[in-house]
Amino acid sequence: MPSEAPYGAPRFDRIHAADIMPAIEEGIRAYKAGIAKIRALDPAEATFENVVVPLDRADSLLDVPRAVLGYLKSNFGGDSIIRISLESAQLTGEAYDAVTLDTAIFRLVKAVYDRRDAAGLDSLQLRTLGKVYRSYIRGGALCTPGQKERLKELNREISLKRIRHGQNITQATQEFVLYVQDSSLLDGLAGTTRQRFARNAARQGHQGVWAVGFTNGDYASVMASATNRDLRRRLYEAYTSRCMDRKYDNRQLSVDIVNLRLERARMLGYENYAAYTLETNMAGTPEKVRELLLPLKDAAAGKGRAERAELEAFAVKYERDSAFRLEPWDVAFYSGKLRKAKFGSELGRMRNYLFFDNVLNDGVFYVANRLFGITLTQRTDIPVFHPDVLTFEAKDAEGRPLGLLYLDCFVRKGKRGGAWCSRLRGYSCAGEREVLPLVTISCNFSRAAEGRPKLLSTSEVKTLFHEFGHALAG
Structure with missing residues (x-):
């Protein structure tokens, strides 16, 4: 159903995990129906408007649940979301491969591409056509029937193995805990850090000890401050050997992904995967x-x-x-x-001045306004899946809307590690129809204790500026 929320934003307040697969299946049905109409065209009648535009729009219904699922998988996790991710990856992969490797569809795209100079296309249409044509070539449109069947297998295997690989890292990171029995091993750590470790242990049913993990800054705190060298060694060795045990072993998965990518790249005519993936990036080779x-x-x-x-x-x-x-x-x-x-000691005290709200409003957003005339205003009427998520409306210097920013900055169980910028919806325009983007930023900043101010480290400030640079591009 179309969302009635501002900007047509997804209704995270109504979406449940059980809704996602039915929505994806409906999106696939609509995608296949749209492709069937295009496929029926005669190549002699193929134009930008009746081939390229409907190809671009054919999966618009499918895009919504796929984007929601990807966002929840990275930021929320959970067994049901991972299971749905694996199931949907196979279904959507098969649907997209069927189109990319369809000789009849490629014949239509090629017909438009071959007549592009005489078609009176503007620069935006020419660029779009070039990208679409190249995507079919890179997807295997020129391969033999036998190679196409193998490509489908490779794409499916790579997709599923990558999902498992990423989830293994997330789960191994979040499930690790080292129980410290002797408080003297924590010498050098701040009192608030020790208290957090004690609370962690109590929540896990272990009173009178300290639980050290890899999340919420635990690992960095120990490595930077603990005077006990053996504790630092134990934690370092555990951290750098994640996903090397039986439960979350990524070693064979990593080898498999590398070999599958190499086979696919060579089948498509490239020497290696680096040559394949760099072709469409700035470096080129x-x-x-x-x-x-x-x-x-x-x-x-x-x-x-x-x-x-x-x-x-x-x-x-x-x-x-x-x-x-x-x-x-x-x-x-x-x-x-x-x-x-x-x-001196002043460098370490800098965190006391880096309040999250101030960094965001008087730092990041201020710079965006000074450099580009962009203003960001918080919206409280945009549905979100977790109270941590803040939403902002972006407008240009003339007050025209540019889209929405979803900001999810603090560490949380289920969220994958690191920091990244993604999107729930990209910008698009065709004729008079303009769709504005929904951009997301996710980070894993240390969470303040209840009642304490949200303070950032200098590295977290840099991360926020960095990811916001990606958001501006989006």
Whole structure:
């Protein structure tokens, strides 16, 4: 059903997991019906308006539940959402492959493309046509029937394995816990951090101990502040060996994905997957990437060796032990001590001034207005799936709407790690019909204790500005 919410935003307040697969199945039916009408055309009659435009719109009904599912999978998780993701990936993949590898559909696209110079198309239409034609070539339209069947298998396997791979990382990260029995092992940590660890343990039914995990800044706090070197080592080794156990083992999955991608790239006429994926990106070729990265690598490695030598010399002096050798689990700890020795304690106190609301409104949004004339105003009438999610309406300097921004900044069980910008809907226009984008930003900033102010670290501030740059592009 069309949403009556502002901007036609998804009704997250009404959507349940059980609704998603029926919506995807209905979207696939509508997609197939639209494709069947296009397929019936004679190539001699094919034009931009009767082929390319309806191809672009054919999956518009399917786009909505797919976008909602992708958003919930990354930000909310849960067994039911993951199960639906795997099931829907197979269905939608088959539907899209059937069209991309359909000889009759490609014949129509090629007919429009071959007559493009005489068709009187404007620059936007020409660019769209070029992208559509190239997507069919890159999707396997020129392959033999046997190769097309194998491509369908490869696409399905890659899609399913990537979903499992990402979910393994999320679950292994969120389920890890190290129970600390001796409070002296937590020396060096702030009192509020210790209290959080104690509350974590109590919630898990373990009184009188401390539970250290990998989320909400736990890992970074221990690595930067814990004086007990063995605790840092245990946590570091656990963190860097995630997804190497039987329950969430990603080792074979990683090898499988690499090999499947290589096979698909070579079947499509590329030397390797890098050549395939870079073709439509700014670099263009692996050789261009190497031209940029290899000289940078040499310069960075030299600088890195010098910084490591400085840090190890400082650690030897700090520990008063000439035999001390720096290990990976020592780097964050002694780097903090070295910064304090160089610059004093004020650097660490900067967090006290970085209130989330101030950074957002007087920092990020202020800069967007100064640079581009864009204003962002919070909306409380846009449905969201969780109270953490804030929504903002973006307008240009003349007050014209540009779209909505969904901002979900704080760590939460089920959300995948890292920070990213995505979208529930992209911008599109055809004739007089303009659809404005719904852009999302997701981060995993440390969550403040109840009643405490939401403060950001300097790295979190950088992350917010970085992701907002992507949002502006969206």
